[in-house]
Amino acid sequence: MIGVQDAEATIRAILRDHGRLKQDVGAMDAGADLYRSGMTSHASVNVMLALEGAFDVEFPDHMLKRNVFSSIASIQRALDELTAA
Amino acid sequence: MIGLDPGATVSTPCPPMRLGFDLVQVSQVAASMERFGALYETRLFTPLELEYAGCDEAVRAERLAARFAAKEAVIKALRLGNEGIGWREIEVLKLADGDCDVLLHGRTAELARRMGVERVLLSLSHDGDYAGAFVSVQLKHDEPAACGAAAS
Numbered sequence: 001m002i003g004v005q006d007a008e009a010t011i012r013a014i015l016r017d018h019g020r021l022k023q024d025v026g027a028m029d030a031g032a033d034l035y036r037s038g039m040t041s042h043a044s045v046n047v048m049l050a051l052e053g054a055f056d057v058e059f060p061d062h063m064l065k066r067n068v069f070s071s072i073a074s075i076q077r078a079l080d081e082l083t084a085a
Numbered sequence: 086m087i088g089l090d091p092g093a094t095v096s097t098p099c100p101p102m103r104l105g106f107d108l109v110q111v112s113q114v115a116a117s118m119e120r121f122g123a124l125y126e127t128r129l130f131t132p133l134e135l136e137y138a139g140c141d142e143a144v145r146a147e148r149l150a151a152r153f154a155a156k157e158a159v160i161k162a163l164r165l166g167n168e169g170i171g172w173r174e175i176e177v178l179k180l181a182d183g184d185c186d187v188l189l190h191g192r193t194a195e196l197a198r199r200m201g202v203e204r205v206l207l208s209l210s211h212d213g214d215y216a217g218a219f220v221s222v223q224l225k226h227d228e229p230a231a232c233g234a235a236a237s
Contacts, residue, residue: 045153046121061192065167
């Protein structure tokens with residue numbers, strides 16, 4: 001099981017690899033808007049698929065919302081919800 | 086050039102419209118296909134979309150990029166970004182005459198119906214590494230409204 005801090009580190013690593021962000025994701029605040037930092041809607045698909053692989057979860061359609069993928073913190077909340085289910 | 090006299094009022098009924106546009110890099114779609122394989126394709130596209138795109142391997146990524154752009158353009162036009170809908174609920178169909186049409190399914194179709202959507206029009210375009218989609222949504226209206234603004 002991935003711990004909370006490990007989870008955030010994993011999310012940041014995935015965003016670094018797939019998010020196409022214009023900023024250093026390691027220096028970003030957990031609440032910073034990823035779309036404003038350059039993540040496109042297509043890049044968010046790659047982020048979602050990479051998160052599913054890393055956390056062994058599947059985002060159901062009702063969670064495919066722009067605001068779910070808008071920040072590190074919101075992604076972490078969604079993963080918490082999925083892994084608690 | 087065609088324009089409106091600033092003082093003119095046009096009496097032609099003008100249905101409420103919404104617009105959506107999206108632009109996708111074909112090389113990014115190709116990279117995602119390579120990285121995530123069938124998972125990427127089946128998560129985003131319907132069997133009919135994949136069948137059409139797969140008819141010509143040389144333009145497969147280009148066709149899927151245009152279809153992804155179309156789905157995002159529909160989401161923008163209908164303002165569904167935070168509704169939680171699957172991409173496969175928005176389907177691009179290639180018509181016999183070469184045009185494309187959009188079909189809405191499931192919850193997306195239901196939300197569109199509640200919004201009063203009457204028609205969804207789609208135009209796709211490609212140029213090099215980019216594929217774009219423009220969507221125009223026509224909504225029902227109860228009373229005819231005049232297009233253009235009268236000078237006050």
